[in-house]
Amino acid sequence: MNIRYLILTTALGIALLASCKQQGKENAAPPPTPVAITEAKTADAVYYDPFQGTVVALNSVELRSQVSGFITGIFFKEGEVVPKGKELYEIDRRKYIAAYEQAKANLASANANLIKAQKDADRYSFLLKQDAVARQTYDQAVAALATNQAQVAVAKAGVLSAQTDLSYSIIKAPFTGRIGISQVRLGAQVTPGTTLLNTISTENPIAIDIVVNEQDLPRFYAYQKSSTDSTFKLQLSDGTMYNKPGKIVAIDRGVNNQTGSIKVRVKFANDYDVLKDGMSGVLSVLNNESGERVQIPYKAITEQMGEYFVYTADDTVAHQHKVMIGPRIKDHIVILHGLKAGDKVVTDGFQRLKDGGKITLGKPAQQGAPDAKQQAK
Structure with a gap:
């Protein structure tokens, strides 16, 4: 009985001692x-803030005819730079030439009638002073003179209208720029204001449009007044950096009330035609907190x-x-x-x-x- 008690007491003591050691380890502070x-x-x-943008021409025009007819001449090479005033397309001119000649003939006839009416009015005026003609005859001569004067004015307007239509039959470059691929060929029929002939756009300088939040407007207005060569950096779609500085050329007139954003246009020199209308790129704008x-x-x-x-x-x-x-x-x-x-x-x-x-x-x-x-x- 005593032996069993001794063994039990010893086991409990060992367990209690082990528990105390374990608790001491747990309570010890972890090492640094x-x-x-x-x-x-x-x-x-x-550092810079990136804005996704699109390259746009500063001046771009769709060429459309103002008179109807068939294309009888194309005088440019597609994709070339054409100078201002260069003839690009010809629309069948025969009926416009005929209309112009007829208008000039009508004007000549009206001028002849006016000369006759003027002489009659002068003659009857002299005779009236001599009491050699009735007052009514003189009044009729004066009225005929006024009618012929009006007919001359109408004839002059007809000449101007015919001359304008004739000039519209030759479509010229409105400014120096690069012309695209023709949308019509020889013999094609065109409708005034509807048929798209081609598009011409300027290339140097060129711009990139970005959209910014209205909260950034003061920052961009400040850049519009004063910026350095490092304010704007353009990264092309292939990852290369464009080596020309940019400058704000325009900030849109108002904020879009649906998105709270506004368009900003930044201009770049394009001496070697690297930038093309419609290209995409990332415009990096210098952060004010730099x-x-x-x-x-x-x-x-x-x-x-x-x-x-x-x-x-x-x-x-x-x-x-x-x-x-x-x-x-x-x-x-x-x-x-x-x-x-x-x-x-x-x-x-x-x-x-x-x-x-x-x-x-x-x-x-x-x-x-x-x-x-x-x-x-």
Whole structure:
């Protein structure tokens, strides 16, 4: 009986001792976390805001006929640059020439009748002063003179109208520009104002249209008044950068009340015809907040539910700080708010940290898999 009691007491003592040791281990403070730190520094941060845009000609016109008829002449090479006033298309002119000649003949006839009426009026006026003709005869001569004068005016208008129609039968380039592929061929019938013949547009300079939020309007108005060669940078659809500076040429008259946006047009020189009407590109616009900004390594940022945080080192204690980030510049990121130059920022080993956790400088433990980071916007 005593032996059994002794054995039971010994077992209970051993179990109690083991439990106390385990509880002591659990209550012991965890060791400091090895981390790597760096200092937040102020550096020059020049960055741009991207806007999707479309290249547009500053002047583009659809060529349409103002008279009807059949195409009897095409006097250009498709895709070439044509000078202002160059003849491009001819519409069958025969009936317009005939109408013009008839109008001139009508004018000549009206002028002859006017001369006769003027002489009659002068003669009857002289005779009236001599009481050699009735007053009624004189009045009729004066009325005939006025009628012939009106007929001359009508005939002159007819000549002008016929001459205008005749001129419309030759379609000329309204300005110097590149003409496209013809939409009609020889012998095709055209209808006034309806049939599209071709399109001509200017190429140098050329522009790109972007759409911006109304909140950005003051910024773009300021750029319209004053900008530098580095304010606008154009990236082409193949990823290459266009090597000419841009300048705002126009801001649309009003804001779209459905989208709260407005169109801005930026002009570029196009000496070598690199830019073509209708191309797409990305216009990078200098951000107003560019300049001397606090920057830290991008890898020091963590994201939690759309918010961004960093850990700073205060001697042997780490503190978590919410920050507002700017653009990423290579392997660094701009901090707009939340840090100041000189703050010690934890760059490695923060995956195991909590706010107020103990830290020590050293080589951070390697993780089996790196913590996922969301790329900063």
